[in-house]
Amino acid sequence: MRHRGFSEAFGDAVSERGVSLAWLHHRLVESGHPVSPAALSYWRSGRSQPERGTSRDALVEIERLLRVAPGSLSARLGPSRRPGPRPAERTLQEMFAENPGMQPALAELGFDGLYDELIEQVRHITADVGADGRIREFRVRAVMQARRDGARRTPLILTAEDQSQLPRFVPTAGCLLGAAAMDHDSGVYATELVLERALAKGELHPYELTIELADPEDETFLDHYAARRLSELLVWVRFDPDHVPMHVERYSIVGHHEVSEKLDLGEGSTAHAVARGFGPGILGLRWGW
Incomplete structure (x- = not known):
């Protein structure tokens, strides 16, 4: 056997x-x-x-x-192992296999993949946790790099368990929203983020976006899956000073290897996880009340 x-x-x-x-x-x-x-x-x-x-x-x-x-x-448990980051192309193929609705939603917007025109180099994610322990919105700041002259578009993708409770994307600076598409069988929702101007090949451009949740989350973690290597990834959680968690932990998952460590907030009420040259993999924070 x-x-x-x-x-x-x-x-x-x-x-x-x-x-x-x-x-x-x-x-x-x-x-x-x-x-x-x-x-x-x-x-x-x-x-x-x-x-x-x-x-x-x-x-x-x-x-x-x-x-x-x-x-x-x-x-x-098998022996601890830490393989190097897998090629981004292979990781994307795995993502498509695990989320069959991604390709139809992307195709409807005219994309073949996630990085047709732009590649993300920097991502900062910030979330405020209210006094009730809920997150109502996220703020994303990113720096994109053009893969070719005239590059301007990139897709934003999420999977919604309740398709009537989609979050609202609100451009803050450097971008606007274009068309949107939904694969109802899988719940995959995609929308087109358009930079404020077309770029020359290799040019960098920042943008800022707020993601407002239709139903505030009471999850006790925040992380980001980097499908390809990022120059910098930051996950920053800011807790209400009157409702600080009992314990907070930083963690990362790369390949088949997870590393975690407990954090001391000292006299503050914020926690962060930051990494340079990170991905593919997951970087995040989790906490408990």
């Missing part, structure tokens, strides 16, 4: 317990082991595994919550 690896054992334990990854995420947050839904999903699919530190510590609580024998999941 083939030996089951960690991802299979973890997936089976979740199914047999009859719970969702969202349920597991919330229980972990409550117990002081905040593992993001993205990380849990990657562990189940085999794209990454708990590597060390707080992620490994959380496995003890996961085994208890899923009612499996202590050590039964951690014993199936």
Whole structure:
């Protein structure tokens, strides 16, 4: 009989317990082991595994919550490995395979892929968490580089579980919005971001965008998946000074390797994760009340 690896054992334990990854995420947050839904999903699919530190510590609580024998999941972890970033082209093919609605939505807007005209070099994401623990909007500042003369357009893509609750994109500076497209079967929504002027090949141009959420989120994490290498990626969360979380953790997932560390906010109420030359991979923050 083939030996089951960690991802299979973890997936089976979740199914047999009859719970969702969202349920597991919330229980972990409550117990002081905040593992993001993205990380849990990657562990189940085999794209990454708990590597060390707080992620490994959380496995003890996961085994208890899923009612499996202590050590039964951690014993199936393979050796720690950190492969280099995968080529962006391969990563995009994987994204299309995992999100079949992306290509139809892009095609409707006249795009073949995510980087037809512009490549993102810098991305800064900022979110304010209110006194009620909810996030109502995100602010994105990015620097784009032209791949050819006359470049001006790039797609923005999201997947909406509730298609009646789409967020609102509000251009702040350096850009405007064009056409939009929706693949209703998959819930993939795409809209066209247009820079304020056409660029020459290699030219850099910044823009700022606000994303207003139709339904404020009470999630306890914020991260960004960089599909290709970025010169700089910043994830910055600003908490209400009267409602600061009990613990905050910075994490990154590159290939099959996750690294995390607990943060000390000191006397402040903000937390950030920043990396240079980062991607493909995930960089983010998670916290618990």
